[in-house]
Amino acid sequence: MSDDTEDKARAATIFDVARLAGVSHQTVSRVVNELPNVRPATRQRVEHAIQQLRYRPSPAARALVTRRSRTIGLITSGGADFGPSSISLSFNRAAREARYAVSIASIVEHDPTSMRSALELLVRQNVEAIVLIAARTSMIDEAQSIEVGVPLVATASADRSGLHTVSIDHYSGARLAVRHLIELGHREIRHLSGPADSIDAAERVRGWRDELAAHRLRVVEPAVGDWTPSSGYRFGLELAADIARDASASVTGSAPATSPTGPTARSGASALDRATGVFSGNDQMALGLVHAITSAGLTAPRDLSIVGFDDIPEAEHFLPPLTTLRQDFTGFGRDLMSTVLAVLGDTDASDPAPRVPELVVRASTARPRA
Amino acid sequence: MSDDTEDKARAATIFDVARLAGVSHQTVSRVVNELPNVRPATRQRVEHAIQQLRYRPSPAARALVTRRSRTIGLITSGGADFGPSSISLSFNRAAREARYAVSIASIVEHDPTSMRSALELLVRQNVEAIVLIAARTSMIDEAQSIEVGVPLVATASADRSGLHTVSIDHYSGARLAVRHLIELGHREIRHLSGPADSIDAAERVRGWRDELAAHRLRVVEPAVGDWTPSSGYRFGLELAADIARDASASVTGSAPATSPTGPTARSGASALDRATGVFSGNDQMALGLVHAITSAGLTAPRDLSIVGFDDIPEAEHFLPPLTTLRQDFTGFGRDLMSTVLAVLGDTDASDPAPRVPELVVRASTARPRA
DNA sequence: ACGATCTGTACCAGATGCGAC
DNA sequence: AGTCGCATCTGGTACAGATCG
Structure with missing residues (x-):
């Protein structure tokens, strides 16, 4: 009716409300x-006026005077992978529930200048905290070197000064993966790890190594991939070649010169003992690995048992369905937000305990052939 | 040295700079x-003072007076899938290059109240435009019903009043997929579509239907999935059962009562003509489909040729490696940002032409068995 | 005199129109 | 005409002070 109700020229201010009430x-x-x-x-009168004018306080004016923006910055460097994406999503929802806005800056990995510009963009926006997802050590180093002036929360296992971290227990997850293989009867268990400077990858390597050591099994240096299926494929090709060479060697009965003992020797394992199990740093690399050995005429789990990590939605339908470790990405996203809240002093909750991934046994693992 | 340079009490303001200069x-x-x-x-003097004081203008004060936040709202409803995630990432980078901040609100699908709260959060933040990714018609309806007061840009093919859209040419992509199958010699080509109210899915259905019609091939109503591998698996199970029943029928020579003509009849195709090709609405469903038919003792592409859509990084390493349509998600994210810029009047670029997906032929398609 | 309730004024950190040199 | 400064405005919050029962 009047020009008050249908005012599109400008949003109602606090003064308009005051006058009306x-x-x-x-x-x-x-x-x-x-x-x-x-x-x-x-x-009541005021609230009624607010309703009538559809008044919404201006965050800009509020931020100006309170020096608090109620937004947090989110830096993701993990690409479009399922894990980082899920965490971002879940974190975002948790933030919204806590009435915080989140401003994102996705950056390309391995680019320090990209990290720098993202950081600057966020501090310019007056974010109250910055969270780093899918952090590599180099990225954390870079971020810390910049002196942003706001608390930094990173997805990392390593505690550092001036940095709050929250993490999933990749170490225990890795041990679970290897133990599963060992319980199945495997003795030669390789590892295809994620990138060298990934903190998560390092934790997984450590777990794999420790579990092997706990059972006095041999540790062959892990192959290093980059999380992509293609890197798994490349590793699979090498592995398949090894296995084939090994098999032909045992058929001809002539062990290679490098190995005095035959490849079938059980204890005092020789360098050529055939791998029967592989723990892959993530599901994507496991997929590439299966692809490679299949192309080479081998089949999983008959010739090679494989366990992945993450339990991406596709893993259940891989051929064979992949045994893997399920991470609670959603819970992790919430944990991230709750530590942000704690750091900001909004709540006094203590740091959440790292979540332990859950072993999901499917069809890519079996007893090794006798 | 002095307390000017290492002032941590408060950031420098424009007045500090003025005084110094x-x-x-x-x-x-x-x-x-x-x-x-x-x-x-x-x-020069002023710039020098700015440098010295490390002065950064306050976005809050600036936003307050200019009524422009230089922030764009991004609503994603696509979960952690590769497509939506890639688009978000790419859009985000493009926005940063244009010196815009982006504030995200991820929502759960099919939840109108979630959409409403996301929208309100963003308008409260004074975003200058809102971008909707992975939009379903219901979500767009909901968004449009809310009267946000800022331009809406959605990833959709359908033009609507008051809504700016930018899209990938799913229609042409679907025709390419089907044509590939036809050129291989397939005549019975089914479609497993995405959810009914997904605009992208509908476009893909339309392309599939039209290409079939253009070759005067029979159109069997598409099965409806939900983008997940599991829905592909369910469809695959049904399909495999059909094929098995069909095969046994042709062996015994007794066609079911519903079909007077034999299943081998070429023209005037009976309802039971065996499907030899499937166009899947995305790669994940194709994966589930392959899993299902493999469990049923069939193999792709020997018994069934399958083409997916998206070309997710995993598709290359599926077993068999998946023939699919590659979408340029990265380019699309940039297109999104450039139309936002155009809508905002920052540039006068016209709407970018929809990108046509590219057929990537791999091993999941082959000539049908004679 | 006093606590609950409400008001006036001074900020916050910039942008902008107008006037002065 | 080209440079620059003064006053005013944006939409809130915070604190001191005024009014009332």
């Missing part, structure tokens, strides 16, 4: 911020 | 905003 503007402020000492009757 | 604060403003009518000498 017949109070002063900071009484409105008190109502909006739920401060005490406002009579119920006036509160 | 010996000018008034809005001369500083002029310099910062690169306005004319400033003598080079004073400009």
Whole structure:
């Protein structure tokens, strides 16, 4: 009807509300911020006026005076992979529930200048904290060197000064993976790890190594991939070649010169003992690995048992369905937000305990052939 | 040295700069905003003071007075899937290059209240435009019903009033997929589509249907999945059962009562003509499909040729490696940002032409068995 | 005199129109 | 005409002070 209700020229301000309710503007402020000492009757009047004018406080004005933006910066360097994406999504939801906005800056991996510009963009925006997802050590180093002036929360296992971390227990997950293989009867268990400077990858390597050591099994240096299926494929090709050479060697009965003992020797394992199990740093590399050995005429799990990590939605339908470790990405995203809240002093919750991935046994693992 | 350089109490303001440079604060403003009518000498002095004080203009103050936040809202409803994630990432980078911040709100699908709250959060933040990714018609309806007051840009093919859209040419992509199958010699080509209210899915269905019609091939109503591998698996199970029943029928020579003509009849195809090709709405469903038919003792592409859509990084390493349509998600993300810029009047570029997906032929398709 | 309730004014950190040199 | 400064405005919050029962 009137030009008050359908005012599209400008959004209603706190003064408009005050005028309509017949109070002063900071009484409105008190109502909006739920401060005490406002009579119920006036509160009602103000609230009614707010409804009528569809008043929304301006975050800019608020941020200007409070010096708090109620937004947190999110830097992701993990590409479009399922893990980082899920975490971002979940974190984002948790942030919204806590009435925080989140401003993102995705950067390309291995690019320090990209990290620098992302950081600067976020601090310019006055974010109250910055969270780093899919962090590599180099990225964390870079971020810490910049002196942003706001708390940094990173997805990392390693504690550092001036950095808050929250993590999944990749170490225990890796041990679970290897133990599963060992319980199945495997003795030669290789590892295809993620990139060298990935903290998660390093933790997985450590778990694999420790579990092997706990069972006095031989540790062959892990192959290093880059999380992509293609890197798994390349490793699979090498592995298949090894296995084939090994098999032909045992058929001809002539062991290679490098190995005095025959490849079938059980204990005092020779360098050529045939791998029967592989723990892959993630599901994607496991996929490439299966592809490679299949192309080479081998089959999983008959010739090689494979366990992945992550349990991406596709893993259940790989051929064969992949045994893997399920990570609770959603819970992790929430954990991230709750530590941010703690760091900001909004809550006094202690750091959440790292979540332990859950072993999901499917069809890519079996007892080794006798 | 002095407490000027290492001032951690408060960031420098425009007044601090003005004092140090010996000018008034809005001369500083002029310099910062690169306005004319400033003598080079004073400009130098001011710039030097800016450097020295590490002055950064406050976005809050600036937003307050200009009513422009230089922030774009991004709503994603596509989960952690590769497509939506890639688009978000790429869009984000493009936005940063254009010196815009992006504030995200990921929502759960099929939840109108979630969409509403996301929208409100973003408008509260004074975003200048809102981008919708992985939009379903219901979500777009919901978004449009809310009257946000800022331009809406959605990833959709359908043009609507008050909505700017940018899209990939799913229609042409689907025709390419089907044509590939036809050229291979397939005549019975089924489609497993995405969810009914997905705009992309509908476009893919349309392309499939039209290409079939153009070759006067029979159109069997598409099965409807939900993009997940599991839905592909379920469809695959049904399909495999059909094929098995069909095969046994042709062996016993007794066609089911519903079909007077034999299943081997070429033209006037009976309802039971065996499907030899499937066009899957995305790669994940194709994966589940392959899994299902493999469990049923069939193999791709021997018994069934399958083509996917998206070309996710895993597709190359599926067993068999998947023939699919590659979408340029990265380019699409940039296109999104450039239409946002156009809508905002920052540039006068016209709407980018929809990108046509590229057929990538791998090993999941072959000639049908005679 | 006093606590609850409400108001006036001074900021926050910039942008902008107008006037002065 | 080209440079520059003054005053005013943006939309809130915070604190001191005023009014009232």
